[in-house]
Amino acid sequence: MAENNDYVQAKEEGSWRLPPGLRKALPFYMRRAWVNFGEPIPLFEHLHKTFGPIAHYRFMGTLIVFVNDPAWIQEILINQAGSFVKERTLQRMKILLGEGLITSDDPIHMRQRRIAAPAFHRQRIAGYAEQIAASAATTREGWKKDTEFDIAESMMQLSLRIVARTLFDTEVTPEVLSVADEVDTIMGLYNYLVAFPRLERVLHWPIPGVMKFRRSRARLDVIVERMIASRRALSREDLESRGDLLSELVAARDEAAAEGDPDGMSDKQLRDETLTIFLAGYETVANALSWTWYLLSQNPDVAERMEAEIDQVLGGRPVTMQEYPNLRYTEMVFAEAMRLYPPAWAMGRRSTKAVELGPYKIPPGAHFFFSQYVMHRSAEFWDEPEAFRPERHTPEAKAERPRFVYFPFGGGRRQCIGEGFAWMEGVLSLATIAQKWRLEFVNRYPVVAQAKITLRPKFPMIMIPRERFPQAAPEHPGQVR
Numbered sequence: 001m002a003e004n005n006d007y008v009q010a011k012e013e014g015s016w017r018l019p020p021g022l023r024k025a026l027p028f029y030m031r032r033a034w035v036n037f038g039e040p041i042p043l044f045e046h047l048h049k050t051f052g053p054i055a056h057y058r059f060m061g062t063l064i065v066f067v068n069d070p071a072w073i074q075e076i077l078i079n080q081a082g083s084f085v086k087e088r089t090l091q092r093m094k095i096l097l098g099e100g101l102i103t104s105d106d107p108i109h110m111r112q113r114r115i116a117a118p119a120f121h122r123q124r125i126a127g128y129a130e131q132i133a134a135s136a137a138t139t140r141e142g143w144k145k146d147t148e149f150d151i152a153e154s155m156m157q158l159s160l161r162i163v164a165r166t167l168f169d170t171e172v173t174p175e176v177l178s179v180a181d182e183v184d185t186i187m188g189l190y191n192y193l194v195a196f197p198r199l200e201r202v203l204h205w206p207i208p209g210v211m212k213f214r215r216s217r218a219r220l221d222v223i224v225e226r227m228i229a230s231r232r233a234l235s236r237e238d239l240e241s242r243g244d245l246l247s248e249l250v251a252a253r254d255e256a257a258a259e260g261d262p263d264g265m266s267d268k269q270l271r272d273e274t275l276t277i278f279l280a281g282y283e284t285v286a287n288a289l290s291w292t293w294y295l296l297s298q299n300p301d302v303a304e305r306m307e308a309e310i311d312q313v314l315g316g317r318p319v320t321m322q323e324y325p326n327l328r329y330t331e332m333v334f335a336e337a338m339r340l341y342p343p344a345w346a347m348g349r350r351s352t353k354a355v356e357l358g359p360y361k362i363p364p365g366a367h368f369f370f371s372q373y374v375m376h377r378s379a380e381f382w383d384e385p386e387a388f389r390p391e392r393h394t395p396e397a398k399a400e401r402p403r404f405v406y407f408p409f410g411g412g413r414r415q416c417i418g419e420g421f422a423w424m425e426g427v428l429s430l431a432t433i434a435q436k437w438r439l440e441f442v443n444r445y446p447v448v449a450q451a452k453i454t455l456r457p458k459f460p461m462i463m464i465p466r467e468r469f470p471q472a473a474p475e476h477p478g479q480v481r
Helices: 041-051 070-079 088-092 108-120 122-126 129-142 151-168 174-188 190-195 208-232 236-242 245-251 267-298 300-314 328-340 395-400 419-434
Strands: 011-013 016-018 054-059 062-067 084-086 347-351 355-357 360-362 367-370 437-442 449-451 455-457 462-467
Touching: 041 054, 041 062, 062 070, 070 355, 070 367, 108 122, 108 245, 108 267, 122 419, 129 151, 129 419, 151 174, 151 245, 151 267, 151 419, 174 208, 174 267, 208 245, 208 267, 236 245, 245 267, 267 300, 267 328, 267 419, 267 437, 267 455, 300 328, 300 419, 328 419, 419 437
Parallel strands: 062 367
Antiparallel strands: 011 016, 016 360, 054 062, 084 347, 347 367, 355 360, 437 462, 449 455
């Protein structure tokens, strides 16, 4: 650790032993390049570089611990999970998402996950493969050869089309576009809403940013509640035959419900889960795909190998669920893109009991943060961490590394319930589009990652589609050698 009067080594505070960290409260350092209250990643990177796997600082009287050690992250998420609840940032998201799977704590979270789990079973999500491929093909055919476009905007449109089909069983109607517009408005207000002190107490006040949020949330509620009411009017048989996620959630029952207790979701719970699934499914995969296309444009050797696999497996045919397991290199490309640009870029918990991590004993009420973005780029665990190498994600490589060196979908009891869906959406979308196009990056705007709810490009990422001429079908389609 660097010698600096602003830094302290591990220290005793009464019966507590804190890790090394900043001597003074964080606002004291606000003129430093690594402090930007709207962009926390530089702070996390500084703490890791200066103090190593664990460090602490204080902000507004709160003790905050940043952890970048896979074993200690496992302690927090799995081994000592009962000593933690969601931290303030995610709690603040309750003003939009209510008690959805992202924001709720047990026992609500456990019950909601139990009810929702069948809708995300592997066999259920496999049924969406055709819709994903068809949506990606529509996006692909909408591009014009040698004509510039913003890949981030296009991937948002693709993701919206997929969410509309799989969540709501509809096309991108004005109603669905309204949901997306209101979510985008709230996303733009995210850092403002998180930083606003005691926001929950002043949501009814005539404060411009708060009023803007309140209007968007009210419009969202009207649309989603109308969709839920339309499903409630259907018979159970009709719900099951529709096959979309919202119908699945309306029909779902809690087999573990006690006698006399409700075994399904209330309208309020359905509203919360619908918005949670929409936000997670729309925003995260779109950003992951945008970063993947950018990285492929900067690494033509990787793009060529991925295209060769796609040509061999598909032979010019539309991708189906049958070919999905054979697109292994394409999946590794998507995995490596999420290593460098994980859509969920950080996680946090708040301790409700004393927590011991190695030699440190940390009091209740501390906030613990760990960042996929920082961990995924840590030289302690990755050779040349800034390099784009899909081979890092072979089964052999994955088996050799510690569990929480790579965790784009979180971990433990709260691991993303839609992870399987996201992998399928990413791989099938890449395969469908790469059948026809290779994208060439136009270096017009800086490539900057913006850490909001998800890690999104701050500026447009302009691409030019160059037409490809795929190889003919192989003698043994679907076999990768």
